[in-house]
Amino acid sequence: MADERNRFLENLGARRFAPRKEATEPIPEKGYKRFFFILGTHFWKLISLNLLFLLFCIPVITIPAAFCGLNRVLIKLYREGNCFVWTEFIKEFRANMWKALPFGLVGALVLFSSYYFLSLSISISPDHTDIFTAAMGLLLLFFAVLFLSYVFVFLPTLDLKNKEIARNAFVLLITQWKTNLVILLSVAASALFTAALYPYSLVFLLLFTASFQQYIICTAINTPLQAKIIGPYEEQNKKSE
Numbered sequence: 001m002a003d004e005r006n007r008f009l010e011n012l013g014a015r016r017f018a019p020r021k022e023a024t025e026p027i028p029e030k031g032y033k034r035f036f037f038i039l040g041t042h043f044w045k046l047i048s049l050n051l052l053f054l055l056f057c058i059p060v061i062t063i064p065a066a067f068c069g070l071n072r073v074l075i076k077l078y079r080e081g082n083c084f085v086w087t088e089f090i091k092e093f094r095a096n097m098w099k100a101l102p103f104g105l106v107g108a109l110v111l112f113s114s115y116y117f118l119s120l121s122i123s124i125s126p127d128h129t130d131i132f133t134a135a136m137g138l139l140l141l142f143f144a145v146l147f148l149s150y151v152f153v154f155l156p157t158l159d160l161k162n163k164e165i166a167r168n169a170f171v172l173l174i175t176q177w178k179t180n181l182v183i184l185l186s187v188a189a190s191a192l193f194t195a196a197l198y199p200y201s202l203v204f205l206l207l208f209t210a211s212f213q214q215y216i217i218c219t220a221i222n223t224p225l226q227a228k229i230i231g232p233y234e235e236q237n238k239k240s241e
Contacts, residue, residue, distance in 0.1 A: 027081045035219055038078055045085050049073055050211040052089055062097070064104030064152070069093035070211065072156035074218040092156045100155055102162060107148045114140035142184065146173045149183045153221045158229065172224050182220040186213055 028034040039046070049070060056066040072092035076083040117137030124130040150169035158165065173180065190213045194201045201209075 034078070038081065039215065042077055042082070045073075045077070046211040046215065047207050049085050049089065050208055051206070052085065053210050054206065056089075056093060061101070061104075062093075064100035064107075065093045065097045067152040067214075068096040068100050068156045070214055071153050071218055074211070074215050075153060075157055075222065078215070078219050078222060096155050099162065100152070103148065103151050103155075103166075107144050110140050110144040110147075114138070114144060143173075145187050146180050146183055149217050150221060153218055153225065157225065168229060172221075172228065176224045179220050179224055183217050186216040186220075 028037050053066050053070045056069065057063045069089035069092045073083060073085055073088045076088055114137045117133045117140065119137075121130040121132075121134035121137060124133065147169055150172055151165055154160070154165045154169055158168070160168070190209055194205060194209065197204075
């Protein structure tokens with residue numbers, strides 16, 4: 001009886017400390033396989049990252065820098081397959097504390113303008129919604145979501161000045177409609193999910209929503225980022241050598 005118990009404990013310990021199957025498998029190169037591989041392998045990192053992000057958003061003024069830290073971890077997880085959450089987050093948070101702030105202020109202004117136009121479209125007439133002001137509000141909302149999504153991925157991945165960050169973000173916003181669609185759908189799905197399941201969705205907001213939504217955005221932006229910005233830059237460096 002004692003021997004059987006010892007064997008059971010030995011087997012349990014071996015399974016407990018054995019490397020996970022995902023850790024020994026090669027990481028898929030791209031596509032949905034890589035997306036779900038990283039998500040499954042680093043699921044608990046996304047939860048700890050979500051909590052860390054919310055904690056650093058508390059002063060409000062630090063939200064732009066917190067987004068940079070969040071996206072730095074996520075883009076590195078997707079591109080390299082692993083990283084240290086706290087080290088990467090806090091390094092990028094400190095580096096972009098003031099650099100990201102102007103983008104945050106501009107984004108807040110555009111979002112407020114969007115809210116103003118959408119509210120105005122409803123209040124103009126009690127019987128119907130004014131189409132022009134509603135369209136202006138939606139256009140500003142879409143612009144803010146897309147522009148800031150690109151900006152807060154570019155800030156932690158590209159060593160460029162804010163002017164160049166904004167220019168690259170605007171160019172991709174105009175040209176990458178498939179990526180734009182993924183970004184808008186992910187944000188809309190997150191908002192609808194939160195509203196539909198409120199107050200139960202607060203648990204997801206606390207543990208997972210921000211990191212998962214930004215993970216989708218980072219993986220979507222990674223393709224044009226590599227093809228249109230990083231790839232040409234690397235090619236130019238090779239030719240100059």
